[in-house]
Amino acid sequence: KQEVTQIPAALSVPEGENLVLNCSFTDSAIYNLQWFRQDPGKGLTSLLLIQSSQREQTSGRLNASLDKSSGRSTLYIAASQPGDSATYLCAVRGGATNKLIFGTGTLLAVQP
């Protein structure tokens, strides 16, 4: 059964810092991995989608990497801003089932 873990559960950093969020998954036979952002009381916004054949994806100040063999992904946020404060969720698709399996998220607070 696929399980997705995100570390840390919460993170507080001063504005301007570069930071890394971690995601690990137990079944490496994934189809793709996706990072989402969720603001309080809101739905999810897709940030980056990495197919299983890819190693990384970049969008602006965000860079996501994927190491399928070790079951790990990282989300790198450069020059963090208070507007980056949100919960970041990692989800994988594939393995024994073909549905999105989510982690519990990392709550990020960027202090001005």
Added chain:
Amino acid sequence: ETGVTQTPRHLVMGMTNKKSLKCEQHLGHNAMYWYKQSAKKPLELMFVYSLEERVENNSVPSRFSPECPNSSHLFLHLHTLQPEDSALYLCASSQVVVGGRGAVGTQYFGPGTRLTVL
């Protein structure tokens, strides 16, 4: 503003009430999803509709009844709920590759309905 809308945004109901959640997607997608998000727990997939057919039902209690009348609309009918059903219910849509292994593209989420069962 996403291409997926949900109504109502907030709902308070008693255990004996019957209510429905509505989701509409304006993205031309052919698959729609219901998720449940409870405090301190990962998002849980409840139902998947692909090409208007239910293709997945993750052992959800029968007090939750989905309906997908067409590819743009998805409902979740609720009856005799329990307090532990209080959660954020999220709808999503995506484009499914017909004949493939299911949805391979990004899922787009609605803002959710915050449900409280008294």
